[in-house]
Amino acid sequence: MLRIRIIQTATVAVFLIYLLQVFSPLRLVGDGIDYLLQASSAADGLGFYVHGQKSMRPSGYPLLIVGLIKIGIGKSWAIVALNCLGVAVGCIAIYLISRNTFALTAEGSYVVSLLTMLSFVVVRQAAQPLSDICFFGLSTTCLLLILRAEEHNARKSLLLSLAGVLLIFCIELRTIGIALIPPLLWVLLGGMPTFQKIPTWVRNRRALSFTALLLALAGMVLLSADLLHSRYFQFNKPVFVHRGIVRGLLANLGDHSREWGEITINLPASKLPRELAIPVQCVGLLALLVFSASLWTQRKRFTTMFLYMFCFSCIVLVYPWYDSRLWLPIIPFLFIYLFVGFRYSVNVNARRTLVAIWCIVYGLFGLAALAYSTRLTFLSPEHFANTYGDGNLRSAYRLVYRLSTPNNVDIDKDAVYLLRRYGAHQ
Numbered sequence: 001m002l003r004i005r006i007i008q009t010a011t012v013a014v015f016l017i018y019l020l021q022v023f024s025p026l027r028l029v030g031d032g033i034d035y036l037l038q039a040s041s042a043a044d045g046l047g048f049y050v051h052g053q054k055s056m057r058p059s060g061y062p063l064l065i066v067g068l069i070k071i072g073i074g075k076s077w078a079i080v081a082l083n084c085l086g087v088a089v090g091c092i093a094i095y096l097i098s099r100n101t102f103a104l105t106a107e108g109s110y111v112v113s114l115l116t117m118l119s120f121v122v123v124r125q126a127a128q129p130l131s132d133i134c135f136f137g138l139s140t141t142c143l144l145l146i147l148r149a150e151e152h153n154a155r156k157s158l159l160l161s162l163a164g165v166l167l168i169f170c171i172e173l174r175t176i177g178i179a180l181i182p183p184l185l186w187v188l189l190g191g192m193p194t195f196q197k198i199p200t201w202v203r204n205r206r207a208l209s210f211t212a213l214l215l216a217l218a219g220m221v222l223l224s225a226d227l228l229h230s231r232y233f234q235f236n237k238p239v240f241v242h243r244g245i246v247r248g249l250l251a252n253l254g255d256h257s258r259e260w261g262e263i264t265i266n267l268p269a270s271k272l273p274r275e276l277a278i279p280v281q282c283v284g285l286l287a288l289l290v291f292s293a294s295l296w297t298q299r300k301r302f303t304t305m306f307l308y309m310f311c312f313s314c315i316v317l318v319y320p321w322y323d324s325r326l327w328l329p330i331i332p333f334l335f336i337y338l339f340v341g342f343r344y345s346v347n348v349n350a351r352r353t354l355v356a357i358w359c360i361v362y363g364l365f366g367l368a369a370l371a372y373s374t375r376l377t378f379l380s381p382e383h384f385a386n387t388y389g390d391g392n393l394r395s396a397y398r399l400v401y402r403l404s405t406p407n408n409v410d411i412d413k414d415a416v417y418l419l420r421r422y423g424a425h426q
Contacts, residue, residue: 007110011091014117017370018084021127024377025384026076026422028393028415031057032129036418039065043074060172061131075423076129083126086137091116093140094332101147101305102336111359116332118366120266121324123373129422135173136329142166142180143308150187150304160188176329179312183304253285255322260284260291262324263331264338266365287338294337309333 028036034055038048039062048059064082068074091113098109116122125132142163149159163184170177258277261284262268269280295313298306309330316326327334339355376388385397396415398405405411 004107004110007107007114011110011114011117014114014367014370015084015088017374018087018117018126019081020374021377022077022080022084024076024080024127024373025381025388025397026079026419027128027376027388028396028418029128029130029389033412033414033418035061035131036065036129036422037414038062039069039074040418040421042066043069058131058172058175060169060174061134063172064134065129074421077423079129079422080127083128083133086133086135087117087122087126089137090133090140093137093144097140097144097147097305098332098336100151104336112332112335115335115359115362115366118266118363118370119263119328119331120268120366120369121263121328121331123366123369125325125328127373127377130325131173132325132328135170135177138166138173139170139177139180139329140332142170143183146180146183146187147304156187160184174329176312176315176326179308179315182311183308186304186307252317252320254281255320256317257281257284257288258322259324259327260288263287263327263334266362266369268324291334291337294340297340305333309337 034050034057037050038055038057038059041050042048042059042062043066048062049055065074065079068078068082094116095109095113098104098112099106104112122133122136145159145163145166149156149163152159163180167177167180167184170180258269258281261280261282264283264287265280267280269277272280295306295309312330319326376384379387381397381401382403385394385401385403388397393412393415395405395409395411396419397403399411399416400419
């Protein structure tokens with residue numbers, strides 16, 4: 001009981017530190033500029049466009065920003081507060097899923113939620129105008145509703161209806177929300193008991209089955225054609241063509257093992273010496289293999305959770321770019337599946353020791369990331385302009401802060417516009 005109280009107190013304390021980020025200057029990044037330009041255009045009655053062109057990024061997150069603007073709080077503090085709300089909602093959903101679906105103890109469920117908040121990926125995105133944190137909160141809530149619908153037949157229709165509405169908005173937030181469609185359909189159609197009856201149904205209704213198969217194939221063809229002509233695919237098409245199949249697979253394995261290494265040790269590779277790049281990638285590859293093996297052991301049960309993790313992972317693994325935030329929505333579940341994987345390969349005493357050490361080290365690195373983010377929040381304008389990001393937007397911040405800037409430096413006009421519209425510093 002005492003340990004649970006300590007973990008609960010730590011969770012609340014970490015969340016309160018998250019709330020301090022509302023005092024941060026607007027932390028612009030590439031995708032964030034795109035989202036805010038869409039929101040600005042829509043708020044001005046010109047539609048969700050970037051310089052008059054349709055963006056390849058969905059308009060769900062800009063719609064939320066437009067909502068903030070319409071109620072008079074379209075400023076950087078409100079954007080961060082919205083992300084903090086997403087963190088809170090997501091962690092509550094994670095706790096309930098951990099307790100009910102994975103049958104973890106209350107202590108274990110609180111630990112999963114706490115580790116999620118201490119992930120450097122979550123810490124970094126929480127203070128930036130990006131869709132990831134909002135998607136995390138809504139997608140985990142949607143998944144929770146689907147799982148509850150599977151357990152409670154009496155409220156199945158209501159829960160699935162709510163999940164369906166959330167699913168549509170999740171897709172508008174981030175396209176990868178389509179990973180929630182198979183779990184919802186699985187529960188809607190009755191799950192394993194229904195699918196076990198398919199062979200008998202096909203034998204008894206061959207003509208109808210053949211028609212249904214043709215319709216399904218036609219739907220897949222139309223969906224594939226729509227995907228191939230989408231702005232997102234056209235943007236990534238040159239990468240797929242240039243790499244080819246073999247080089248593409250190797251490049252993806254390298255990128256995603258690096259992402260998994262960062263998530264496992266809870267440190268971005270960019271902050272580590274170059275000599276550690278290969279060890280971090282090896283750690284990531286090992287974690288990815290353990291996760292895959294853990295997922296593979298559950299294939300025969302074919303649960304709703306398995307279906308979601310499988311679909312989400314397959315989509316991310318074919319993504320031809322390196323970015324650890326791709327895994328953000330399922331980071332809590334990665335912890336659980338990694339633990340399950342080690343449970344079958346490591347004895348009890350060694351596992352407890354390794355898990356305890358990993359949790360402590362992971363937590364310390366997470367606190368360091370949170371401390372760094374909070375330090376950024378309270379820096380003076382000049383120090384923030386010189387410290388934040390990779391320096392590409394430094395001149396924009398310095399101009400908005402009325403600090404000296406060299407005359408021959410190119411200044412990002414979009415960044416200047418957004419900093420002035422949404423408030424560079426609150």
